[in-house]
Amino acid sequence: xxQIANEDIVRAEAQNLRESPxxxxxxxxxxxxxxxxxxxxxxxxxxxxxxxxxxNGAGKSTMLKxxxxxxxxxxxxxxxxxxxxxxxxxRIAYVxxxxxVDWDFPVRVIDVVLMGLFRKTGLLGRLSGADRKHAxxxxxRVGMTDFATRQIxxxxxxxxxxxxxxxxxxxxxxxxxxxxxxxxxDAATEKAIIAVLKSLRAEGRTVVAVxxxxxxVPDYFDNVLLLNVRKIAExxxxxxxxxxxxxxxxxxxxxxxxxxxxxxxx
Amino acid sequence: MFFQALLFQLGYNATLVTFGxxxxxxxxxxxxxxxxxxxxxxxxxxISHATLPGVALAFIVMVALGFDGRNLPGLxxxxxxxxxxxxxxVQWLSSRTRxxxxxxxxxxxxxxxxxxxxxxxxxxxxxSGRQAxxxxxxxxxxxxMLYADALLIAGGGALALILVAIFRRPMMMASFDPEFxxxxxxxxxxxxxxxxxxxxxxxVIGLKIVGLILIVALLIIPPVAxxxxxxxxxxxxxIAGALGGLSAWIGxxxxxxxxxxxxxxxxxxxxxxxxxxxxLFAPARGLLISAIQHRNFQRGVHIRQGxxxxxxxxxxxxxxxxxxxxxxxxxxxxxxxxxDGVARASRVLRDEKxxxxxxxxxxxxxxxxxxxxxxxxxDVLTSDQIDELDARIGGPREVTP
Numbered sequence: 001x002x003q004i005a006n007e008d009i010v011r012a013e014a015q016n017l018r019e020s021p022x023x024x025x026x027x028x029x030x031x032x033x034x035x036x037x038x039x040x041x042x043x044x045x046x047x048x049x050x051x052x053x054x055x056n057g058a059g060k061s062t063m064l065k066x067x068x069x070x071x072x073x074x075x076x077x078x079x080x081x082x083x084x085x086x087x088x089x090x091r092i093a094y095v096x097x098x099x100x101v102d103w104d105f106p107v108r109v110i111d112v113v114l115m116g117l118f119r120k121t122g123l124l125g126r127l128s129g130a131d132r133k134h135a136x137x138x139x140x141r142v143g144m145t146d147f148a149t150r151q152i153x154x155x156x157x158x159x160x161x162x163x164x165x166x167x168x169x170x171x172x173x174x175x176x177x178x179x180x181x182x183x184x185x186d187a188a189t190e191k192a193i194i195a196v197l198k199s200l201r202a203e204g205r206t207v208v209a210v211x212x213x214x215x216x217v218p219d220y221f222d223n224v225l226l227l228n229v230r231k232i233a234e235x236x237x238x239x240x241x242x243x244x245x246x247x248x249x250x251x252x253x254x255x256x257x258x259x260x261x262x263x264x265x266x
Numbered sequence: 267m268f269f270q271a272l273l274f275q276l277g278y279n280a281t282l283v284t285f286g287x288x289x290x291x292x293x294x295x296x297x298x299x300x301x302x303x304x305x306x307x308x309x310x311x312x313i314s315h316a317t318l319p320g321v322a323l324a325f326i327v328m329v330a331l332g333f334d335g336r337n338l339p340g341l342x343x344x345x346x347x348x349x350x351x352x353x354x355x356v357q358w359l360s361s362r363t364r365x366x367x368x369x370x371x372x373x374x375x376x377x378x379x380x381x382x383x384x385x386x387x388x389x390x391x392x393x394s395g396r397q398a399x400x401x402x403x404x405x406x407x408x409x410x411m412l413y414a415d416a417l418l419i420a421g422g423g424a425l426a427l428i429l430v431a432i433f434r435r436p437m438m439m440a441s442f443d444p445e446f447x448x449x450x451x452x453x454x455x456x457x458x459x460x461x462x463x464x465x466x467x468x469x470v471i472g473l474k475i476v477g478l479i480l481i482v483a484l485l486i487i488p489p490v491a492x493x494x495x496x497x498x499x500x501x502x503x504x505i506a507g508a509l510g511g512l513s514a515w516i517g518x519x520x521x522x523x524x525x526x527x528x529x530x531x532x533x534x535x536x537x538x539x540x541x542x543x544x545x546l547f548a549p550a551r552g553l554l555i556s557a558i559q560h561r562n563f564q565r566g567v568h569i570r571q572g573x574x575x576x577x578x579x580x581x582x583x584x585x586x587x588x589x590x591x592x593x594x595x596x597x598x599x600x601x602x603x604x605x606d607g608v609a610r611a612s613r614v615l616r617d618e619k620x621x622x623x624x625x626x627x628x629x630x631x632x633x634x635x636x637x638x639x640x641x642x643x644x645d646v647l648t649s650d651q652i653d654e655l656d657a658r659i660g661g662p663r664e665v666t667p
Binding site for chain 1: 303305432433435436439441442443445446448449450451452493496497498499502628635
């Protein structure tokens with residue numbers, strides 16, 4: 001006979017879910033028969049910056065996309081403040097990988113940022129002067145105002161990433177989920193992005209980023225989630241980002257990962 | 267005669283047909299733009315070829331039931347049903363099997379078209395003997411079009427335009443960044459369904475005028491031509507509509523004058539002429555202006571490199587550089603700079619030094635992004651900023667030729 005769960009445990013879990021802006025339970029995603037993410041539980045702490053770290057093919061991006069319903073998981077549920085993520089998407093901003101779009105697409109920088117306002121304007125709503133001002137303010141935050149009317153194809157990789165971040169800022173969300181925001185960007189951009197993310201945290205918002213560069217994890221983030229198909233560990237960087245846990249996540253690849261962060265990032 | 271047709275002076279019926287065709291062309295250009303942005307232009311080819319069995323079956327059914335087999339609404343209904351089946355087959359094959367979309371398109375297109383041709387052959391053996399009109403659906407024909415037919419086409423085109431206006435934002439976002447669109451609450455499957463439904467609608471109402479073989483051209487050529495004229499998607503859509511409308515208007519007018527000419531090919535050739543002109547002569551993005559800009563840039567780079575070499579007393583080996591320097595009166599045939607050349611060379615070297623310093627300074631990132639090897643730094647920075655750079659370099663240095 002199954003043991004009935006302890007009432008205290010049930011109550012604690014309910015509270016965890018209620019207080020976390022991004023709580024994942026039993027998430028499994030599979031391409032074909034091979035699971036890319038297997039039965040992951042994670043509870044992101046509100047108002048903190050959390051890094052999702054793991055080797056290539058560990059399912060970091062896949063986990064984010066599945067949690068948001070961009071790809072269909074096999075099983076699992078994801079909540080925002082205790083409610084299903086699907087009902088709370090207007091509180092969540094997602095920054096996809098830069099390489100996931102065609103940068104020859106005929107739009108200007110400001111048009112991309114204005115796409116962040118789609119939830120507000122909907123199908124037919126008109127963009128007001130205030131909306132444009134808001135979009136320009138978001139560009140200002142990432143230092144890209146001078147580029148507002150440029151065609152996006154003229155931007156460097158780092159500038160593209162900042163435009164993506166500005167679009168997410170325009171959404172004015174509580175939870176920011178970023179997929180490798182520092183991949184292939186220049187040092188100036190990396191600095192600009194981390195400053196914006198820290199200012200989001202200072203405003204009480206929650207930031208979760210898939211991150212490749214192990215050397216900067218302690219500087220940039222409060223918490224870390226180590227992933228390699230399964231969850232290896234999660235918690236504060238000080239107690240979780242340990243050699244033991246890293247070894248468990250990266251296996252034999254840790255040596256390379258630590259010596260040459262640039263190679264890992266590429 | 268042709269100009270009368272263009273100006274809608276060939277009688278009520280011809281005018282209405284031309285008007286319907288123009289609206290269809292606008293709708294096709296506008297709808298096709300989104301297909302082009304979504305990088306699914308060829309799906310429309312599968313859709314259009316998949317209409318043929320529907321047209322033929324509708325004819326057979328209507329004749330069997332004792333109606334006139336050429337009833338346009340009936341034929342279009344049949345074509346819409348089989349086009350939807352074809353579209354569903356493409357979607358199903360590319361999402362549920364390992365086949366990619368292009369392979370699925372190839373398979374569906376040829377099978378449906380082949381089946382349609384077989385049915386047309388069957389119809390020719392039927393006793394009803396009133397099948398003459400059906401071949402018109404292959405290449406398009408405005409001959410013998412009824413008032414009601416033209417009205418149906420014009421109305422369909424207008425409806426398609428209204429629907430595009432309503433759904434333009436989700437369709438644009440799904441085309442540019444599907445993942446972000448999904449996270450913004452846009453249902454991608456539904457948006458694609460609307461987009462493909464619109465394409466199907468335009469295809470079906472365009473069958474009679476352009477014909478199923480060539481309707482794909484009216485969907486794709488106008489947006490591709492329009493892309494040469496603008497870097498802004500909203501403008502590309504409008505320009506594509508205008509170009510599509512223009513092509514259809516000219517094509518239908520020509521067809522009104524010479525009823526034996528198939529309408530579709532004339533419309534498509536007109537669209538192609540517009541495309542060619544756009545590709546060659548469009549400002550900013552056309553091939554001609556690009557070639558001129560490239561040549562000017564190349565000359566500028568050669569002169570600049572030559573001057574830098576002169577300033578540093580290095581020999582110049584590149585014949586083109588020497589030729590250009592001579593043509594500008596900056597150097598003699600043996601590579602020795604003229605006094606003018608010496609002066610310009612020292613200015614260029616100073617500019618290079620300033621750029622080098624500016625580009626190493628993160629605070630000047632925006633300005634440094636404009637570095638292209640030719641732009642003078644005076645055009646980008648204020649004189650105060652340049653003074654500060656010079657202070658860092660240690661003042662303009664004397665150069666010896």
